[in-house]
Amino acid sequence: MASINFGYTISKPRAIDVDRNNLRRSDEILHEMPELQTCIGCGSCTAVCTAGNLTEFNFRRVHTLVRRGEYQGAYEEMNKCMLCGKCRLVCPRGINTRGVVMLIKHKLGDL
Amino acid sequence: MKRNSWKEYQKQIADDRYYYARSCIRQNFFPGSEKAFIDILQNDLGRDLLDDPKHSSCTGIGYHSDIVPLETIMTVVARQFALMTEAGYENFVASCITSFGVYSEILATWEEFPETEERTRENLLKATGREFRKPASLAHTSDVMFHFREEIARKAKHKLVNALTGEPLHVVEHIGCHYAKIFPKSGIGGSEFPYVLAGMIESWGGQCVDYPERRHCCGFGFRNYLVQANRGYSIANSHKKLESMAPYKPDFIVANCPGCAMFLDKWQYAIAEMEGTTYGENGHGIPVLTYEEMAGLVLGYDPWVLGMQMHQVDVEPLLDKMGIDYDPAAKYLGRNGKYIGKPASAVVNGCPPDTLYDMRE
Amino acid sequence: MAKYFDMLMEDVRFREGLNSCMNCGVCTGVCPAAEFYNYDPRQIVSIVQTRDEEAIERLLKGDTIWYCGECMSCRPRCPRGNTPGYVIQALRTLSQKLGFFAESEKGRQQLALKRIIGDNILRTGYCIVPRLVKPDLHPEQGTVWKWIFDHDKDIFPQFTPVYMRHGAGALRRLDEESLGEIDRIFEVSGGKAMFESIERHSDRKARELGYEEGADQRYMMDVFLNNSNEHY
């Protein structure tokens, strides 16, 4: 097809489509660390994040996307984490955030 | 489709003596529809409608492309009202959804911020020496068609039913965002379940299709279509709607807004050329009609007189379904029957090339 | 000192469109632009209501405010009665007044819109006329439109008695007196000033970007056609 040069292509939707996403890996992650599901989205982790203050890295955003089945780029994002652990100290739900980083990298590394 | 709330959104629609405001896109791409509206009102329904040579565009496309300031479009609109006032009319009908939205928005703004109306009156006087009265009623042309739907049904030569099976045709109605999303109470049926087209379809024997992206925008998005670099957005939104409606196998789409009708027709062509995807029956696109064309067919107008040859997606499959008698060979003739060649074939009309009517010849 | 915010408050659409946002995201959930651009109307409203001048300036100079298609799907849904679409219109208007639009790729496109739609309004009294929809610039208009475009004088007169002539009916040429009135309306109501601002700042930016001739046809076609694809 496309014998005609239209000068543009059909934009791809960026909505999170839960019907299309495969939640298997996300379920595995939550099965191993159910505490991640107790996140109340307060953002303390992101506020104190060392990497987040130097880069665009947003821990809350990345792990939330992973829980929705949006894995693309999550591994690379998590690699920005310096594992300093400050987030774990501030999390009001006591989530082992550092462990979350390790687990997500472990589960999604082979993507 | 089920709806139970539309009766809660009613509005006064004048019964006669309309001051008509022309649409930029309607006259460019569907001049036959515009003619049909005027003919149906004047000839079939015997109503008085003034087509004033002095009136202009509302400049709404410029306004929503943000190059025409609010104060300017207010003054342009005020001029239209002044012409209406001078002509001795008070029922304003706009034949474009964006215009209708603009007129509604400006009248509401004048109510809420009276200083803006004062300023507009000064501007208009200064620029044209004209003064105006606000319309007693403001309607979109489809509101007027809706108003007369039963009268049209009584005069109907064809119904929106499959002539072979007697089944009602399945119709996708696309409303056009600015009809009721800006002011839900200004549209028949409100913004969630608009009834303006559904009312016509049901009165004329058809059946509306509810589908997940029914309320979604066609994707015009003003600057998003007008600037070529942005058209990926525009086509993507129509693509989203077409993908969503296709499984319901609609017999045709009818649009409330000139722009939507044009885009849902043309984007099917572009999508077919880009990806080879078509959404209608046996490799064809879904015919897209304006409500004027739909009314015209019901009243027995000739499809080529209605200008349906100007659609990119062939309408013949629908005409055949409705059992409408038409001359395939006359489709692409110029004025006075002059032969002016034919459009090149397109994937959306079912490759391999050469169009339906040739095969019938 | 809330400079930009005060200027925005002078726009009735801004006063009408901004009450107070509780970040529920209902607007973004149905927004066609949010679906296809890296765009979030909720965040726009959230930013302006903070009155953070620097953040507002970033909006005025950035691409973000130019993604919205002004379909107004956000308006009927907001539980706080905001209209993100109106807020966008106010931001765009201010961005053009201040010349900030020229600082972003999407903003620069306003020149094309001014030259295509704006100039055509003053020339014909309509936003669009058939001769404006050139098939080579509008390939998606398809084979039938190409055929219509090439035979307009044989096709349009079937539907109107006054194609490109004076009188009543579709696609007529508007009389000189009416065109004069429209021209004066644009003069007295700030339309011309807006056009002039778009031209002037585009020309400045064009030279800054190395177009020796300034905002000429070449520059205009570039902003009309080029897409850095950094918007998704």
Add this chain to the structure above:
Amino acid sequence: MKKVIIIGGGAAGMQTALRLAERGIEALILEKEAEAGGKLRGWHALFPTFTPAEEVLTELRRRIEEKKIEIRTRSEVRSLTPKSVTLADGQRLDCDAVVLASGFTLFDAAIKEEYGYGLYDNVFTSADIERMLNEGRVARADGSAPRRIALLHCVGSRDEKVCQQHCSRVCCITGVKQAMELKQRFPEADIFNFYMDIRMFGPGYEEMYREAQQKCNVHFVRGRISEAAPTLDGRIQIKAEDTLTGRPLRMSVDMLILLVGMRANDDSAALAESAGLQRSPSGFMAPRDHFLHNVESNVEGIFYAGTVTAPKNIGETLNEAIAAADAAADYLNE
């Protein structure tokens, strides 16, 4: 013997009557329905303990019978003064004080047209779910078991579009409770709660929220659903923004459950009018003040108990009923 008329035979009305009886004051309960019990009737289990609503109701009824307190059912009130209550049939009943315990009305979800309640199969309200739980059969319209369920908070609350700007408070915890009950019945189902803020104001609520997340793996998405639409296979497509990621989110669900809020009764305006009572902007009755006289109206001799003044849970309602009864008793003993 002094006599107090209590308007409303729900939890608040019954508890007020019981306390008045303890204080040696005759109480007459007027209930407009055919049966006393109010909203507790038809409710399944109460948060945060999953105590059957029926259990609380039965005990209240038992005490009412024990104390031989008269409940006059099918008695709708047209107007009132501190010294008399006039019924819809014109009958006038004299008394020494009145306690208004007429409760609230559930928001009609059909008003939020964009969610298609009453139009689309498989769109339910929290009240529908309680009914189904009582009937012991929760299922989709076609009887099948849901695989994905969405619960939407704030339907008819915090929403200027439907003139309900207040927070109904109990919907959040109800959403958590129902999510857990549904998860228990459908362990394989994915359950998503769409919220703007989670307001866990009561004892044990926050713990319950956490349990729903951690033990039941209920997903909480911060975003209000924008619209619902039917799909070809009879499911519901919903759109929202996942505001914590700043991206639109779409999914189709087997059941969409609307957590409907509390609104003021339609007759509250007329009643207020008849007695010169003040109402708050939300339409609920306004207490004389919110601290030292929160069960008293601005009219001497007229008192408030329960949700007639604002959304409350059952525990608060029962406590407030005691306070209202005491205030009325003290007033009569002056």
